Amino acid sequence: MSVSSSSHTLCNSRGMRVQVNPHDASLQAWWAPDRYGRLADVLDHAIAKPAGEAAAPHWQCEAASDASLELRLARDGLCVRLRYRLEDNGGLRIDCEAVAIAPARIGLAAPAFNLHGGGMVADHVLRVAADHYLPAAGVTDVAGSAFDFRQPAPLGARLAWPGAQPAGTVGFDHGFCLAADGLLREAARVADPASGRELRFFTTQPRLHLQSDSRRFCLATEALDIACGAATRHTFVYRLGVQDIDAFDISESVSVALNK
């Protein structure tokens, strides 16, 4: 399959489609069904910018099929491979493998979502498996704060808590500390009660960054540190499905071991 065009489309057996730009490794569109089975693009691009350093468009396409895409970036003694795989359960699995001759950091373009396919995200309900968050300085217990999302809470109503949103800012722009054991774990879950769509985010990384404004939100890991020598591997999964009213719990259990 030729991938000379500016986007490659991944499909699954349930009619979901994800468009990836193979030149800058960003997600361009994600068509996902709502509770009525209707598809809408749930990506929004205005705040989708890479965490950390700018991702230069140096990616080469290594392999591409209907269900997967492999990209490679090589520059300045750094070699990164990204493998995208769209699963039938609605999960977009992104495996990242990097080798460097000197310690390096890479930032991957983080997708911004609007699960309603447009409009406001204030009523999206968020859950984050984090006991601590990262304010401007230091690490703080989430308990008693507007950043305690261990139980689901709507984004907009939380921002209305006294002091949650400093004057002049719009939305969230915060880091959260996750379990740092290198296993692929569910870090966060967001549901849109109106469309019934639900996004689950799994990562092997110890940090989650939440960014939002009135129309979109972004769940991503922070820039990846690549040690020199041995290959560094990370996995993220964005999984889109439909909200199950009886099971909004984030599972405590370990899901899939890293480097298997």
Add this chain to the structure above:
Amino acid sequence: MKMPTAHRIALLFNGNKIYDRDIIAGIAAYLNTTRVSWDLFLEEDFRCRLPGIERWQGDGIIADFDDPAVCAALANSHLPVVAVGGSYAQDDGYPAGIPYVATDNFKIVKLAYDHLVEAGLSRFACFSLPEADVNRWAQERETAFCALMERDHMRADVYRGVATSAPSWDEAVEQQIAWLNSLEKPVGIIAVSDARARQLLQACMHAGIAVPEQVALIGIDNDPLARMLTRIPLSSVIQGAEEMGRTAAHLLHQMLNGARLAGTRILVPPAGLNVLASTRHQPFQHPQVMQARHFIRQYACQGIKTEQVADYVGVSRSTLEAHFRHELGRSVHDEILHFKLDAAKTLLTREPGQVADVAVRCGFTTVQYMHAVFKRELGCTPREFQLRSRSPQAASP
């Protein structure tokens, strides 16, 4: 080590409603996750003790301001008070000078309305409550419904009925049936609460009105009791009640630490939608198929057969089969089986019970038969299904 002094906090809520209980659960969750230590005053019969509340030697109060008696009793309180209640379209609905955590009535009704639109309905009505000081929330939901109808250039059909009491029960049901019969079908009805939705569902059953084919019905509260008491599982809007409790506890916590929050008002949107059979409306169905499915939905788990369905509809078995094949691509028997299988799956997922027990409750003649159906349709035994749905691994990516 000196223990921090616990604040004495009164929670004035009616603990026998699911909404109030969820708010209390949210307050408890806030206390459990923080080091805040409160001695809670929480009485079932708190309404009897309201008159002396202004002389109570406590530190703070979180109260249900939907109750006018509570509003009045706390109007001159010297203690920090956080009010919890329904939102109001007009500013003067809110108590002056008291921080208020509200369930967003407009968004609740809009979520229900948007759902009915998505389910394929194009006519709508609202089943409310007679105007009363104790249910201003019902009037607010009614107002939200009318505002949405006006926005979309439709006539707002609102029926308040009578407040139900034992002596007037039959009359109330008759009036509900008369109203239901007066509506052009199919129609989507938003009831202002699950309790109200359950009454209307019962009236539909009495009048032989097919739900959801002729009347699609959605309530508010996602009350498990209302679901338990209806044969046709009731769709409902889930309020963000726990989050309201957490928010109220946070506000009071801040006030006890000296924060001044008099003008603070936080509106909490609904947390979700539980879509069940009462709104699974499929437009353009053959009327006999519609009636048959209505019957099957109610009695599948009592072991009915195709013959009884045909009798209920009043056509021959072969005619009904032909309509089913044409409309749904399956037989009446398959449709009954499908409902039984769904019911069995739900029971096995939610309860740790015996498979044999589930087979009986879902109308399977023998355990072996249920076993065979599971093998054929799902490729596993009921026991395997139960184990799989309960194992945490089911959530892995």
